Amino acid sequence: MKKTVITYWSGSGNTETMAKSVAKGVSENGGEAVLKSVDSASVDLVREADALAFGCPAMGDEVLEEGEMEPFIASLHSADLQGKKLGLFGSYDWGDGQWMRNWVERMKGLGAVVDGNGIIAQLDPNQEALALCYELGKRLAESTG
Numbered sequence: 001m002k003k004t005v006i007t008y009w010s011g012s013g014n015t016e017t018m019a020k021s022v023a024k025g026v027s028e029n030g031g032e033a034v035l036k037s038v039d040s041a042s043v044d045l046v047r048e049a050d051a052l053a054f055g056c057p058a059m060g061d062e063v064l065e066e067g068e069m070e071p072f073i074a075s076l077h078s079a080d081l082q083g084k085k086l087g088l089f090g091s092y093d094w095g096d097g098q099w100m101r102n103w104v105e106r107m108k109g110l111g112a113v114v115d116g117n118g119i120i121a122q123l124d125p126n127q128e129a130l131a132l133c134y135e136l137g138k139r140l141a142e143s144t145g
């Protein structure tokens with residue numbers, strides 16, 4: 001079974017809820033979902049994954065969370081991501097999604113095949129946002145054949 005590794009940071013649980021829907025979309029559509037909070041993630045896990053999803057809310061001033069998620073993302077190189085299907089997702093509040101637009105471009109710059117424009121949800125994700133997360137998981141599972 002092909003493995004999709006889902007790595008996320010979530011302070012108040014909103015992005016974690018999204019991550020769980022992505023994982024459900026993977027595991028209910030023929031894939032193996034490995035769900036990891038970023039504090040227990042590793043670059044090796046990224047390397048051995050068939051597909052990837054990363055989740056992080058908008059923090060600071062439209063940036064990734066700086067204590068754990070930013071260092072993790074900064075530790076990835078194009079050799080780890082080149083040609084690999086990657087879904088991005090996260091929660092926000094008062095902004096307009098700039099952190100996600102920046103993140104999508106950054107990951108494309110490292111050679112990842114980013115799914116769409118990333119999935120963003122304001123605060124606690126509603127059913128529509130969770131359905132998008134589930135569909136992302138399904139696409140990731142299917143993309144790995």
Ligand SMILES: Cc1cc2nc3c(=O)[nH]c(=O)nc-3n(C[C@H](O)[C@H](O)[C@H](O)COP(=O)(O)O)c2cc1C
Pocket residue numbers: 009010011012013014015016057058059060061062063091092093094095096097122123124
């Ligand atoms: C320190 C801090 C900085 C934040 N910065 C932003 C921001 O720049 N833009 C924005 O839209 N929301 C910002 N937010 C709101 C969070 O993105 C929002 O509360 C989100 O739902 C948190 O997701 P989580 O429950 O997964 O931690 C910030 C929240 C905190 C606590």
